[in-house]
């Protein structure tokens with residue numbers, strides 16, 4: 001605790017109460033214990049998922065009072081605030097996300113879609129691009145292809161759930177979102193992010209297992225990401241995919257391999273049929289507890305092609 005200000009015991013309670021109020025409603029200021037103005041705001045970072053221990057920094061814009069303290073994160077508050085703290089909380093949460101993935105693998109037989117989304121092979125497979133295909137006269141639903149650097153690992157992710165899912169995500173347990181909009185610092189390189197994760201609500205529905213509790217604060221850190229930069233001047237594959245999806249209300253998610261002839265080939269025999277996908281704009285994501293919040297951190301993680 002040495003890096004935190006020592007609070008005289010009598011004055012600790014009002015600051016703690018102010019911190020709880022500020023974490024509960026980050027967009028509005030709360031009453032400052034020092035000057036009584038409604039000018040106190042909080043920034044915080046979750047330090048530990050299980051205990052919900054959180055480091056909070058309070059600042060009053062009226063009297064410039066500052067106070068740092070540790071407390072239990074109030075129910076319903078997001079794991080961090082503002083976005084700038086996302087990366088540091090991601091590090092603290094990493095182990096919990098890994099542990100969740102392990103628990104999912106243990107219960108894989110009853111939640112194959114979640115097993116698919118958290119398969120440890122994703123790291124090895126290196127999802128490097130996303131591609132779309134559709135029937136020339138729109139007589140069949142479109143396809144969304146995931147291109148893998150490591151073809152064998154990528155195909156194995158799909159094979160691992162082939163029998164259990166019977167090629168269909170019946171309960172929509174794989175959440176897929178496509179987030180459009182230029183990220184800060186890449187205004188001249190339009191692109192979109194594809195986010196694939198185990199659906200948080202489907203996971204919660206499985207929370208009847210003794211060892212299976214999904215902490216809401218880890219949801220934004222779940223899943224696999226790919227950022228796609230369309231070739232300038234080429235027609236948008238995504239626009240066409242959206243039209244085709246709207247028409248059919250269905251698409252197939254399939255692995256895609258690169259053949260010797262330089263072309264990409266989807267493997268529909270390993271595909272998974274889905275009826276839900278989220279099309280979003282980056283500007284819609286305004287809080288760190290949004291399930292797609294990591295989209296805003298991607299510019300620091302992904303460098304666009306030259």
Ligand SMILES: [Zn+2]
Pocket residue numbers: 032033034035036037039060061062063064065
């Ligand atoms: Zn004040």
